[in-house]
Amino acid sequence: MRLLPISRPPSLCALTIRSSTSASATTIHHNHLHLSSSPSSSSSSPVQTISIVHQIQQQENRNLLLHIPLEKLFVPPGIELSLENPITRILRGSNIVLSPYAKESQISEAVFVKSSKGTEDCPSDGFPEFALVGRSNVGKSSLLNSLVRRRKLALTSKKPGKTQSINHFLINNSWYLVDLPGYGYATAPQTVRTDWDDFTKDYFLNRKTLVSVFLLIDASIPAKKIDIEYATWLTQQQIPMTLIFTKCDKRKKQKNGGKRAEENVEDFHVMMHEYFQEAPPWIMTSSVTNQGRDEILLHIAQLRNYWLKH
Numbered sequence: 001m002r003l004l005p006i007s008r009p010p011s012l013c014a015l016t017i018r019s020s021t022s023a024s025a026t027t028i029h030h031n032h033l034h035l036s037s038s039p040s041s042s043s044s045s046p047v048q049t050i051s052i053v054h055q056i057q058q059q060e061n062r063n064l065l066l067h068i069p070l071e072k073l074f075v076p077p078g079i080e081l082s083l084e085n086p087i088t089r090i091l092r093g094s095n096i097v098l099s100p101y102a103k104e105s106q107i108s109e110a111v112f113v114k115s116s117k118g119t120e121d122c123p124s125d126g127f128p129e130f131a132l133v134g135r136s137n138v139g140k141s142s143l144l145n146s147l148v149r150r151r152k153l154a155l156t157s158k159k160p161g162k163t164q165s166i167n168h169f170l171i172n173n174s175w176y177l178v179d180l181p182g183y184g185y186a187t188a189p190q191t192v193r194t195d196w197d198d199f200t201k202d203y204f205l206n207r208k209t210l211v212s213v214f215l216l217i218d219a220s221i222p223a224k225k226i227d228i229e230y231a232t233w234l235t236q237q238q239i240p241m242t243l244i245f246t247k248c249d250k251r252k253k254q255k256n257g258g259k260r261a262e263e264n265v266e267d268f269h270v271m272m273h274e275y276f277q278e279a280p281p282w283i284m285t286s287s288v289t290n291q292g293r294d295e296i297l298l299h300i301a302q303l304r305n306y307w308l309k310h
């Protein structure tokens with residue numbers, strides 16, 4: 001098995017940490033991060049260099065290494081990374097560190113509850129919820145179906161603009177997945193589109209039980225300006241956001257920019273770099289191969305369980 005590193009700008013390759021003790025080295029075991037101390041020969045100052053290496057199994061059986069600097073990891077609430085706590089699991093195909101809160105992640109029941117036209121109409125039982133948003137056709141409804149392992153719970157379509165309201169799906173009778181209308185192009189008239197945008201943004205700003213917005217980005221094409229704008233808006237409004245890269249199963253095509261999914265993901269991070277003070281959680285997925293399904297469910301579980309306890 002040959003592991004090929006992805007080329008990337010130097011700024012994204014490694015994090016340098018000042019340490020009061022001797023310099024340290026990092027050993028990576030697949031998705032585990034293992035920090036350990038060892039003397040450094042290349043540096044006279046006590047400096048520690050750490051990078052996280054990710055192994056991503058590609059559809060065509062290529063293995064790629066994805067380097068994630070420590071500062072770009074998403075450390076969920078409830079844990080701290082330190083040399084005293086040396087082995088930490090990173091969710092495959094993501095920058096998300098696993099915490100002890102990631103319990104009871106699997107879905108045993110999913111029920112469509114209601115379609116709402118505004119935040120006030122949404123269910124009022126206080127259960128925590130996670131909302132899927134993204135450009136029309138990015139794969140929101142497909143991802144929801146993949147997560148709940150039902151082919152047709154949320155309606156999908158090749159034609160953009162299928163989902164037109166706030167749709168609540170009750171999971172395990174204790175939390176919600178919420179399917180939202182897409183932004184960007186849609187076959188609906190401009191006035192109706194503006195309406196969706198308004199009520200979606202009002203929902204983000206005013207929904208008290210919203211734990212995280214899942215912003216879906218199509219990884220089979222280069223990032224769109226509108227995705228950057230949406231991510232920036234959510235960040236500016238301090239709305240918790242997880243970036244979900246979709247369609248990672250698709251092969252690269254010249255007409256779509258000629259880049260592999262992980263290269264488009266990397267480009268997106270580079271473009272967003274200046275807007276984020278802290279790295280948001282991100283994860284690579286496919287609703288065709290179900291890549292990332294268990295990982296998203298673990299991510300949801302740890303955010304949800306922490307939210308319920310605090």
Ligand SMILES: Nc1nc2c(ncn2[C@@H]2O[C@H](COP(=O)(O)OP(=O)(O)OP(=O)(O)O)[C@@H](O)[C@H]2O)c(=O)[nH]1
Pocket residue numbers: 134135136137138139140141142143155156157158159160161162163180181182183246247248249250285286287288289
């Ligand atoms: N290859 C591939 N195709 C996908 C994936 N996810 C969705 N699609 C396809 O993309 C198209 C749009 O999927 P939807 O799930 O309806 O997209 P949506 O974001 O809910 O769209 P709107 O409701 O219109 O905003 C469909 O033809 C899906 O089959 C994926 O992971 N891989």
Ligand SMILES: [Mg+2]
Pocket residue numbers: 140141142155156162163179
């Ligand atoms: Mg949809």
